[in-house]
Amino acid sequence: MANEGEPVTVIKNINNETEKGRMKVLCPNCRHLYNIDCAKLPLGRKVSFPCKACKGTIKLDLRSKPATDDLSVSPQTSKDNGAEKSLQSTPQSDGKQESQALKKGILQGLMGVLPPMPQVVMKAQEILSDPDSGLKELASVIATDPAISVRILKIANSAYYGLAGKVTSIGHASVLLGGKTLGEIVMMAGTSNLLGKTLKGYGVKSEDIWRHSLAVGIGSRLIANIKKPDLVNDAFMAGLIHDSGKIMLDDHVLKRRKAFEDLMMDRKKTLYEVEQQVLGLDHSEIGYEVCKCWGIPELLTSAVRYHHSPSMSQDNALAHILHMADFLAIQSDMGTGMDSTQCQVEDKTREFLDLQEGDYKKIKQKVVEYVEKITGQMDNS
Ligand SMILES: [Fe+2]
Ligand SMILES: [Fe+2]
Structure with missing residues (x-):
């Protein structure tokens, strides 16, 4: 049995006609989700039952009406991707399956929608982690990405570095600021649009x-x-x-x-x-x-x-x-x-x-x- 006062998460039913009279109960331990017919619940009492997924005990306090106005999950829309369609079409599925389906859908779509990390950022990070790599190498890598070069110059000329308007080229920036600062600016310039x-x-x-x-x-x-x-x-x-x-x-x-x-x-x-x-x-x-x-x-x-x-x-x-x-x-x-x-x-x-x-x-x-x-x-x- 679980201890008195142990946290229990109860998710009430989703706004869905087919789900009327059902209650969603989430195991606080392993997050397994149960979809229970309210007619089978002993309303007005405290109950506990074993979680079939983690073997822990789930406790429910049913002394108050199992209202449906305390929604923790909102209705799904028809524009959802494949993973989310599966959430709609399988309302009886448990929470673990839902989150796995969502995660799978997101990961499947990741390569298609994720903007790439500019290579220059990865290279700058690599160079800065390697003490044997030089400033020249960093400057030549930056030169391969004109758009980032422009952003680097904007940042290098910011008030923070005290060089307002004085930095005119990447080579100039590397001399005035040094390799570590330049590398940091490359990371900022390369991720600002992305993030x-x-x-x-x-x-x-x-x-x-x-x-x-x-x-x-x-x-x-x-x-x-x-x-x-x-x-x-x-x-x-x-x-x-x-x-x-x-x-x-x-x-x-x-x-x-x-x-x-x-x-x-x-x-x-x-x-x-x-x-x-x-x-x-x-x-x-x-x-x-x-x-x-x-x-x-x-x-x-x-x-x-x-x-x-x-x-x-x-x-x-x-x-x-x-x-x-x-x-x-x-x-x-x-x-x-x-x-x-x-x-x-x-x-x-x-x-x-x-x-x-x-x-x-x-x-x-x-x-x-x-x-x-x-x-x-x-x-x-
Ligand atoms: Fe965070
Ligand atoms: Fe954060």
Whole structure:
């Protein structure tokens, strides 16, 4: 038997005629979803039954009417992809099957809709991780991508670097700024278009998602500089792409926007938890797949996967760094709408980083200053 007070998640029936009088019950342990005929439930009592999937105990409090107005899953639309059609056509399917079908559909469509990561970014990352690679090599790689070269010059001329209007070529930028800074600018220039997309489902404007990505990149770099200097470049890149899964999930969130808003309203759950409850998966899982498709190194890919649950990452230092930088960005008003309503830092991350409140305050100040100066130039150009 489960203990008294153990959390039980109950999802009431979907707005669907064929489902009238049924209740959806989600196992809080393994997320197996049951679709139960209310006529068979002993209303007015507390009941418990074993979960056939994980063998745990599910407890239900049926002393109040099993109302259908507390929706956790919104009606599906007819425009859904194949995976979502299967959700509609198999209303009896359990939650695990639903989330697997959704994930499969997203992954199948990934290669077709995912914008490619510019090669120059991957190359810059590679070069910066290899101390034997030189500045010349980086400049010659950049020269292969004229569009990115233009964006690099805009950033290099931003107020942050104190060189306003003085940088006229990539070669010039590499001399004035040095290889590491140039590499960082390449990463920003190469990902800004990719990540700066309006997310209607999440309710985030393109400039806000880009500011958030940048803030987490910079925050991660600053934290890494103190705790794990060897991870500085990886931290910056990982921060930029940490929420890339949202790009792929946005349409699915949009179709269930009402359910998201209702669940977020009570301010007890994080966005990440609501995604799991409504979709059966979250943006970090899809972000992991996105990063794999882009060919991002495993260390970063794994950190993206666990940026909301670093304690599950088997001590991935980068996951802890991203987790804290994400939190600091949100605290600095550089969140992404829905994720700002409830955000927490895992105790394990605080222990792992072992920084003082004063350190976090300084990091936040630097993040805000950097983001304002960089994005100011990008917006104006
Ligand atoms: Fe996230
Ligand atoms: Fe984030």
